[in-house]
Amino acid sequence: MMEDIEHIEKEMKLINADGSRLDGRKPDELRPVRIEAGVLRRADGSAYIEWGGNKVLAAVYGPREAHPRHLQDPARALVQCRYNMAPFSVSDRKRPGPDRRSVEISKVISEAFSSVVFKEQFPRTSVDIFIEVLQADAGTRCAGLTAASVALADAGVPMRDLVTSCASGKIDGVVCLDLNKEEDNFGDADCPMAIVPRTGEIVLLQMDGHLTFDEFQKAMVLSIGAATRLYELQRDALRRRYSVTLEDILKESPPARAPPARELDQELDRDREVEPEPPLPPEDDFGAEGI
Amino acid sequence: MVIPGEAVGGPGLKPGPGTYSEGGQLFAAQLGIRNERDGLVSVIPLNGRYIPLRGDAVIGEVTDLGPSHWLVDINSPYPAPLHATESPWRVEFGDTARYLKVGDVIMCHVLSVDEIKRVQLTMQEREAQRLNGGMVIEISPTKVPRVIAKQGSMLTLVRDLTHCQIYVGQNGRIWLDGDDRDTAIAAQAIRLIGERAQAFGLTEAVRELIESARRETRGPRPS
Amino acid sequence: MSEEVVSELMRAHVYRLASSGQRVDGRGLDEPRKVTLVRSFVNTAEGSARVKLGNTDVLVGIKMSVGAPYPDTPNTGVLSTSVELIPMASPTFEAGPPRPDAIELARVVDRGIRESKMVNTEKLCITPKEKVWIMFIDIHVLDFDGNLFDACSYGAVAALASTIVPAKVQGLGEDFPLAVEHWPVSVTTVKIKDILLVDPSLDEERMADARLTVTTDENGDIRAMQKGLRGSFSYDEVKRIIETSQRVGRGIRPLLQSP
Numbered sequence: 196m197m198e199d200i201e202h203i204e205k206e207m208k209l210i211n212a213d214g215s216r217l218d219g220r221k222p223d224e225l226r227p228v229r230i231e232a233g234v235l236r237r238a239d240g241s242a243y244i245e246w247g248g249n250k251v252l253a254a255v256y257g258p259r260e261a262h263p264r265h266l267q268d269p270a271r272a273l274v275q276c277r278y279n280m281a282p283f284s285v286s287d288r289k290r291p292g293p294d295r296r297s298v299e300i301s302k303v304i305s306e307a308f309s310s311v312v313f314k315e316q317f318p319r320t321s322v323d324i325f326i327e328v329l330q331a332d333a334g335t336r337c338a339g340l341t342a343a344s345v346a347l348a349d350a351g352v353p354m355r356d357l358v359t360s361c362a363s364g365k366i367d368g369v370v371c372l373d374l375n376k377e378e379d380n381f382g383d384a385d386c387p388m389a390i391v392p393r394t395g396e397i398v399l400l401q402m403d404g405h406l407t408f409d410e411f412q413k414a415m416v417l418s419i420g421a422a423t424r425l426y427e428l429q430r431d432a433l434r435r436r437y438s439v440t441l442e443d444i445l446k447e448s449p450p451a452r453a454p455p456a457r458e459l460d461q462e463l464d465r466d467r468e469v470e471p472e473p474p475l476p477p478e479d480d481f482g483a484e485g486i
Numbered sequence: 487m488v489i490p491g492e493a494v495g496g497p498g499l500k501p502g503p504g505t506y507s508e509g510g511q512l513f514a515a516q517l518g519i520r521n522e523r524d525g526l527v528s529v530i531p532l533n534g535r536y537i538p539l540r541g542d543a544v545i546g547e548v549t550d551l552g553p554s555h556w557l558v559d560i561n562s563p564y565p566a567p568l569h570a571t572e573s574p575w576r577v578e579f580g581d582t583a584r585y586l587k588v589g590d591v592i593m594c595h596v597l598s599v600d601e602i603k604r605v606q607l608t609m610q611e612r613e614a615q616r617l618n619g620g621m622v623i624e625i626s627p628t629k630v631p632r633v634i635a636k637q638g639s640m641l642t643l644v645r646d647l648t649h650c651q652i653y654v655g656q657n658g659r660i661w662l663d664g665d666d667r668d669t670a671i672a673a674q675a676i677r678l679i680g681e682r683a684q685a686f687g688l689t690e691a692v693r694e695l696i697e698s699a700r701r702e703t704r705g706p707r708p709s
Numbered sequence: 710m711s712e713e714v715v716s717e718l719m720r721a722h723v724y725r726l727a728s729s730g731q732r733v734d735g736r737g738l739d740e741p742r743k744v745t746l747v748r749s750f751v752n753t754a755e756g757s758a759r760v761k762l763g764n765t766d767v768l769v770g771i772k773m774s775v776g777a778p779y780p781d782t783p784n785t786g787v788l789s790t791s792v793e794l795i796p797m798a799s800p801t802f803e804a805g806p807p808r809p810d811a812i813e814l815a816r817v818v819d820r821g822i823r824e825s826k827m828v829n830t831e832k833l834c835i836t837p838k839e840k841v842w843i844m845f846i847d848i849h850v851l852d853f854d855g856n857l858f859d860a861c862s863y864g865a866v867a868a869l870a871s872t873i874v875p876a877k878v879q880g881l882g883e884d885f886p887l888a889v890e891h892w893p894v895s896v897t898t899v900k901i902k903d904i905l906l907v908d909p910s911l912d913e914e915r916m917a918d919a920r921l922t923v924t925t926d927e928n929g930d931i932r933a934m935q936k937g938l939r940g941s942f943s944y945d946e947v948k949r950i951i952e953t954s955q956r957v958g959r960g961i962r963p964l965l966q967s968p
Contacts, residue, residue: 235852236764237799240533250751252851254797258535258563269602277796277804282847283754283770291793291847292806311490313506313515317537318602320563325797327851329768330751348490351534351628353515355506356491393491393513433489433517437532547711559711589717591710621722621733622710659710666726 209366209378216378222371225361225421230342230428232349232436238325240350242432244342247375248332250284253342255350257322271314273321276305278339280328300336307340307360307389307398313353322352333379337362337387340399345429349436357429358398359422360389363414370410372417386414392426395419488514488529495527504529518628536562536627536657538605542596545622545655546607548588553580558592561624561657564605572597572608574615591617593653593661613653620651620663623673627658629680640679640692647696648672671699712800715916720901723916727904734763734910739953741896741908744863744964748871756872756887760864763910764854766798769864770847771872771887775879778834778841786833786842790819792850792861799853817935818848818862818895821924825893825932828869832888835881842874855911858922858935862895866965892966893932894958897922898950900940905950907957921947923954927962 210216220226226247235241238254261267278300282288293301304326312322324347326339340360347354364374366382379385384404390397406414488494494505495512504516505527514520518531538544538560546558546566554570554577568586570577575585586592593615597608608614625633634641634654645652650664650672660676662669675692710716723733730738742763751757754770761767779787792815794802807815822828833842846868848861872887899909899917906913914920918940924933931951936942942950 235766235797236854237852238797239535241797248752252797256797256800259800260563260565279795279804281751281768281770281793281849282791282845283751283757283772283849285753288772288774288845288847291791293804317563323796325795327795327797327849329849330753348517349533351516351518351531353504353534354490355508355513355515357489391491430489434487437487437517547714547716549711549714559714561710587717589714589720591716591718617718619721620718622716622718624710666729666731 209381210369210371214369216366216371218375222369223417223420225373225424226375228425228428230345230432232345232432238346238350240346240348240352242342242345242349244338244345246332246334246338246341247373248330249328249335249338250330251335251338251342252327252329253339253346254325254327255322255343255346255352256325257350257352258317258320259323261319261321267319267321270318272312272317272319274305274309274312274314274324275321276301276308276324276326276343278304278326278328278336280331280335284328284331300339303399303401304336304340304343307358308343308347310396310398311354311356311358311391312347313355316353322347331376333374333376333385334362334387336360337389340389341425341429345432348429348433356391356393357426358389359392359426359429360387360399361418361421361425362387363417363421365404365406365410365414370406370413370417372421384410384414386411386418388415388418390419390422392422487518487532488520489517490514494520494529495522498525500526502526502528504531530631531628533626534628536560537603538562538564538566538596538599539656540596540599542656543611543613543653544594544596544607544657545617545653545659545661546592546594546657548586548590548592550588551582551586553582556582556586558594558607560596560605560607560655561627561659562605564603566596566605566607568592568594568607568609572606572610574609586616591622591661593617593655617653617661620661621669621673623660623662623676625658625660625677625680627656630654630656630658633660633676633679640688641676643689643692644672644675644679644696647693647700648675652676668700671696674699715912719912720916723913724901724904727901727906732906732910733912738905739898739907739957741859741957741961742910744961746863746867746964748867754868755875756868756870758864758867758871760860760867762856762860762863762908764852765856765860766850766852766854767857767860767864768849768851769861769868770849771868772845772847773872773875774843774845775835775840775881776843777839782830783838784834784841785830786844788819788823788828788830788844788846790815790822790846790848790865792818792848792857794850794853794857797852798850802850802853813935813937814857814861815848817858817922817924817933818865819846820935821862821893821895821933822846822865822869825891825924825926827866827889827891827893829888829890853911855909855914856897858897859895859908862893862924863961863965866893870965892927892962893924894926894962894965895922895924895933896954896957896961898953899938900942900946905946905953907953921950923951925951925955925958929955929959 240255337360344357364385386402389399516531518529546560550557756771920937
């Protein structure tokens with residue numbers, strides 16, 4: 196088996212002379228990313244992310260009463276993340292249940308969020324974050340963390356800022372942004388990180404492989420640059436989530452009896468004529484008895 | 487609309503709910519709408535759990551009981567006990583089940599919340615009662631202010647048009663009682679009010695919704 | 710309302726509505742919710758489907774590998790079904806090994822597929838007594854809003870229907886679509902006092918006294934049944950439920966079959 200791998204390694208070129216990678220990307224190019232907020236009904240907040248070949252779902256419950264009781268912190272909320280991979284998310288089926296890798300990833304992500312959530316506002320509770328990898332293509336912890344940030348904001352959990360995450364590594368001696376599965380398997384190094392966008396604080400940092408100090412700095416520049424673009428996608432997902440239209444409301448609420456299509460259209464047309472876009476006009480900001 | 491970490495104000499402005507201050511600047515702590523009045527900047531959150539405040543009227547469900555208290559679910563991270571002495575009845579020790587059982591729904595108030603968020607409920611305020619009949623809907627607690635806005639004028643409109651009794655809990659639970667059809671229509675109208683991003687034209691939209699739905703139901707029912 | 714206890718008030722409300730043939734979400738008593746399906750949702754699996762039944766959201770992945778058969782069935786492939794009730798799907802789901810309800814779900818879904826011979830396991834034999842296809846049906850519940858029996862079953866059936874057997878990578882010739890010979894459709898009915906409701910919503914399920922899942926094939930024949938919860942059915946009710954399941958099943962089957 197080992198011989199086979201070496202054989203493949205010698206054969207496979209991860210990066211061409213012109214700098215293009217196996218999937219055609221340049222060294223500083225991010226895979227396509229799409230984020231959607233508010234995708235689940237039961238959870239307090241949720242988000243779904245497609246990042247290259249990754250499909251990851253994140254959900255948040257909380258703050259809620261922390262169980263078991265003896266783990267409650269009387270002064271603050273616990274922030275706990277559970278990262279899990281579905282059995283069908285990888286080529287070789289993964290047995291259900293946490294393995295050591297999942298446990299480690301859960302821990303570092305919990306710690307990342309712990310530094311931004313306003314924990315002191317909710318003593319004795321826990322904020323539970325769930326990350327479920329449905330389809331994996333390397334960089335799942337970054338994708339999960341990026342989606343989980345959106346889920347936390349969707350749930351209304353008070354935080355200092357979102358957290359944005361990205362990884363860079365080295366393949367065939369070249370420092371590259373956002374490695375995919377083949378690049379991660381046959382590359383020289385991988386370095387995932389997560390950052391608080393406004394302040395630049397690093398709240399997650401891991402590395403495996405071989406990087407000189409210089410190469411590490413190059414990798415960080417790439418990742419931090421990408422984080423800016425990812426932050427825009429996170430914000431955009433949240434904005435889209437909360438521009439609710441009349442159509443959505445009527446679709447969601449159970450009808451007393453389903454109105455005939457004609458009347459419903461009239462309702463919508465009337466609304467489209469009359470309604471301007473938000474923000475709140477000054478006289479409707481709820482007055483003295485308001486918030 | 488602002489997201490956590492976005493700047494919402496500079497020096498001279500004070501941090502209100504939903505915001506925090508750092509280095510003289512104010513930032514949003516939650517996803518919501520920025521609001522400024524009298525030098526106070528706050529963010530009205532679009533979602534979030536119900537955090538009890540003293541005096542809040544809430545609708546709760548009894549989930550457990552002991553010899554001298556009941557435990558009430560008020561849709562909050564914190565369990566809320568109602569002590570027998572805070573009930574409208576004279577309850578003998580061990581006799582709590584006679585007055586309220588598990589599964590009963592009550593309208594009550596938050597008596598106190600201490601520094602570590604321990605909550606106590608009371609049923610000694612006006613309007614506190616065990617609720618019978620009708621139905622309960624849940625909306626995000628952050629939307630309750632919209633529902634009861636402008637001295638409850640929107641609510642009054644819904645009540646008048648649907649002939650339903652309506653109690654709104656600060657914890658996002660709303661009790662409606664009336665004819666089954668009217669109750670369902672009222673529930674939909676309340677959801678509409680709660681969801682609206684802006685209030686412009688809302689009164690008309692609500693009136694139209696209720697009236698068209700009622701016109702629907704007045705016709706002969708299909709067999 | 711409360712996650713654990715259904716209030717008396719809501720029980721009375723649901724029952725009152727049901728007594729006049731209505732439900733809280735406007736459906737008729739034997740009307741299922743809308744079923745939406747996305748096939749081949751996950752490309753790391755040999756087959757997959759994401760099903761939404763109302764707001765209940767389930768993702769099923771089919772993984773195939775080659776291995777030794779069970780000693781008592783040396784000429785048939787191996788089918789293994791498991792259900793994960795992941796914690797994000799409901800505040801009542803906890804992380805950990807499968808609880809009895811997850812195990813029951815998996816076994817009932819499996820039974821419907823196996824007994825209907827939807828997948829001909831004899832055709833999954835490669836070398837008798839030595840080498841067979843091993844098929845894992847992994848059901849991942851993402852959002853729980855009532856009636857997991859049907860949602861999981863529809864997901865599994867749709868996922869199997871979209872499965873491509875990875876023969877090439879095993880050196881067994883070209884990849885080929887999994888042969889589907891029958892189409893089991895599961896329909897679940899609950900009883901609240903004396904009223905029967907098809908495809909229970911979350912609230913209806915939580916206040917139900919008894920539950921009966923009936924899986925029928927394209928001929929209307931019964932392939933699997935499972936009664937649940939602590940109440941009971943009269944024999945008449947059972948017969949009515951079977952008839953309803955045949956009828957409702959006929960309506961849902963085309964949705965699972967279409968490519």
